Amino acid sequence: MKMRLWLRCISFVLLCCYGIQIGFAYKIPPVQLELKEEGFLVSIPHESGIENVAFNVNRNRPFKAFEQGEFSGRVSTETNNRWIFEIKRRLREDDTIYIWTDVQFNKNRFRSMSSPIMVSEVPSGVIAINEMVNDKKPVVITTETPPAIDPRNDICEPTLTIIRNRNACRGELIFEENFNGNELNATRWRYEVRMPLDIADAEFVLYDTNAEITNGMLKIEPRIWGNDNPNADIRRGNLNLGVRCTAYQNSDVECRRQAFGRVVLPPILTARINTKHAFSFKYGRVEVRAKLPQGDWLFPLLLLEPLANLYGQQAYASGQMRIAFIRSNLNLQTSDGIExxxxxxxxxxxxxxxxxxxxxxxxxxxxxxHFGETFHIYSLTWDDQRLSFEVDGQKYGSIDGGFAQHEMGHNYAWTNGNHMAPLDQEFFITLGVAAGGHGDFPDDCLSKPWANTSPKAALNFWRDRGNWKSTWTNPSLIVDYVRVYAI
Known part of the structure; x- marks a missing residue:
């Protein structure tokens, strides 16, 4: 009898304790987003038992897990009965905000992923971001001291990524450019001032320093030579870029040109910038948020290019990766009806x-x-097996390596590299806009005014400007940001 009574008492105590545990289980409340003049705030209300709160915030990029955010911080003190994290970054009307929250409550950690919020739907002031609608419960982790929010997440996991002159950790943001300020950051970017090499796919352009930074955006707008002034004739005159020229291989071709006969001056003035002197990497994930150009015979340059021509000096012997590419024509079809x-x-x-x-x-x-109608996030993941491509978080294709074994491969030196050769070395970032050229518009495109193999290709392109210049209503490439992550 005494034994039964003792067991009943123990069961009662355990049941009470269990009931108390359930009764006081913490649930993270909805996060509030508050728009400010110089940035924004995210916050949750204070409750007795909260010891600290960490916020992770992404603009325009969903979280794939409880990972480091673009903006991250741990708040150790509540203010006016709220736990507030302030971010000094203005939001744009077309931004989408993603948030996950980590709360230490009575020595336990709770995590919750919030649903996305579109800033365009924020009328003014404060918006409460509801929890995810998929009925997932917050993650609870028991720990005495939660790890700090840190770009390397405290534990540096091995990575495939190799960066010039330093190590990296998997998931680390290794490069970020938001184009703040009023001019291009010369410590990261340099202009290319040159004409394209006279190779099989040279564009009909002169690259010069006519990019601009406006409202936190890079803008590159191509222009017709001489602003299409009647006195500006690409069939006469000469061009010498002098000491400003940044020729890659042949200064006679890239820096100087005398117009005569079928040789003309570049019909289009544009810009092309790169990180060659400052940043290069091998393997990683690149994200570019951009609005692509609209206009006939234009195309954007969102590229990774080789730091060194390890596989030879021939065109593309060491490869080029296109993060995103369109032929910017408003309407363009082949003779077979292919869009x-x-x-x-x-x-x-x-x-x-x-x-x-x-x-x-x-x-x-x-x-x-048209992809130039609005901003999109273009992503390339490059590893030692393949290239994978996404737009706005949706994967649309991948390309396996083994290029040396492909029937279209043409460089035996690739067999000396690994599975991804020639894409197995460090590459740098290039941004720009180009027009025409011998390689990107097939000859069976309807209404195309030049033939790729014609020595008069650039001249015929220019002569047809009465047809295509009216389509250049939004010809600029506008870039919001560029980010590179270790993988």
């Missing part, structure tokens, strides 16, 4: 200069609207 204009997005590698091979290592996706 090739700005509603079709491509990503991939260029390994040969000829136009007939341009799509060999490309994947694509299409939309009802």
């Amino acid at each position: 090739m204009g700005g509603r079709v997005l491509y990503g991939g590698a260029v390994l040969r200069p000829e136009a007939s091979y341009r799509n060999t290592f490309m994947v694509n996706t299409s939309r009802d609207a």
